[in-house]
Amino acid sequence: MIVFLIDADNLSSPAWVNEAITTIEATEGPIAVRRAYGSAENLKGLAEPLRDWAIRPFLNVYLTKNTTDMALAVDAMELACEMPAPQTLVIGSGDADFVPLVVRLRERGIKVLCVSEYRKMAPEAFKAYDGVIYVGRTAGSEKAAAKAPPATKKAAAPAPAAKKTPAKKAPATKKVAAKPAPTANATPAEQVTKDMILEAFPKLRTGEWLPISDAAKALHDKKLLSKSAVCVRPTHLAHDRS
Template identity: 85%
Template sequence: MIVFLIDADNLSSPAWVNEAITSAEATEGPIAVRRAYGSAENLKGLAESLRDWAIRPFLNVYLTKNTTDMALAVDAMELACQTPAPHTVVIGSGDADFVPLVVRLRERGIKVLCASEYRKMAPEAVKAYDGVIYVGRTVVLETATTKAPPAARKAATAAPAAKKPPAKKVPTAKKVAAKPAPAASVTPADQVTKDMVLAAVPKLKTGDWLPISDAAKALHDNKLLSKNASSARLFKRFPQSFELKPEKQPNQVRLTSAAD
């Protein structure tokens, strides 16, 4: 028996769910148990996939703690203790929180796979699984290759590099003591990009929640945020990429999307 348990608060795109199930069934066989756990909002966003694949939704009460992860883990261990036990469990989430569950399932002789959007997969969790099904790669690659117009890409590859003219000899000038370079100024807020934020705070790339104070310190150190500026306001400029919690006076932030 194959079981697929989806953390709908993490694997929240219908396209990702469809791709994950198709890939899992192609390599492992028909999936007998299909369940999705999450908030009402996220389960509603997966309504089409839930209907098409006959996935049972399990509504979770939204709290500040990881109650969705706990509900999924409890059901996974309950299924593992049944007779006969599943021979394969697929967990639809890249969160590192599930590593203890993965270890216990493997100790019971169950093969455990992970299905995750590749930018949300926690690097430290990869080796805990018997395999990882990455979804969403095709969309990201297509987006990257279609940004530049075809004519511009062709011209860029066809045009030879221009040769630099030989440097003119300049009479030797009297050496002057160099003045100390002025201190680097803070980048204006409207010029800060998502990629600049991720370069300054690489821990966000794991997709895990990060204290917003840690992120703010890294942004200050990299001159992307002035001393009196709000880090929450900066992250809110990229609503498709970063999520803050709680909604009022947020104290945590994470990367939620691969979209530019």
């Protein structure tokens, strides 16, 4: 005989109960005793599987302390003392409160399994059972995947900008002042005639005195005297009337 006792305050989803019964009957065999313990609100939430699977509801006494666990444990021990005793007893709850009950049932030679939603399974109760059947794991993961935002491709990080190296300035070149175009060479002294000088100094014809600087300039202008030539005194020139 297989017994399934449900803590409706813990295994409270209709989908979990449906999945649990389907799994138990597929692996252990038909379930002879099916009971659910819980508050009026939680049992009402399981109304559909209670009806579909012909599960007997047991309403716990409403006190300040939840009495569901105690009611389930009392009935489990009562069933264990009957003849014939259950071959397998399945507790639909992951609470650690049921560990003392599990130990006593196993001592009587009864195989004890646990059905729990994987997030509600107490870690310290895991090894007390002969086996644990998790429900809601597939549905939970599908819901989580549906809520998860679609993965977005990370934009490639921009390549670090290359450091600009200042262009090397060409070495400054000294500006060389353009040299004045060389003037035509002055007339050689041996070719300078008296008439050429008188043409440069018209005042000499009248016997007027002429400052040496003016004379030098006039000679330079007429290219009769080179710029490197040095004028010597006397400081005035006069035309020789003879």
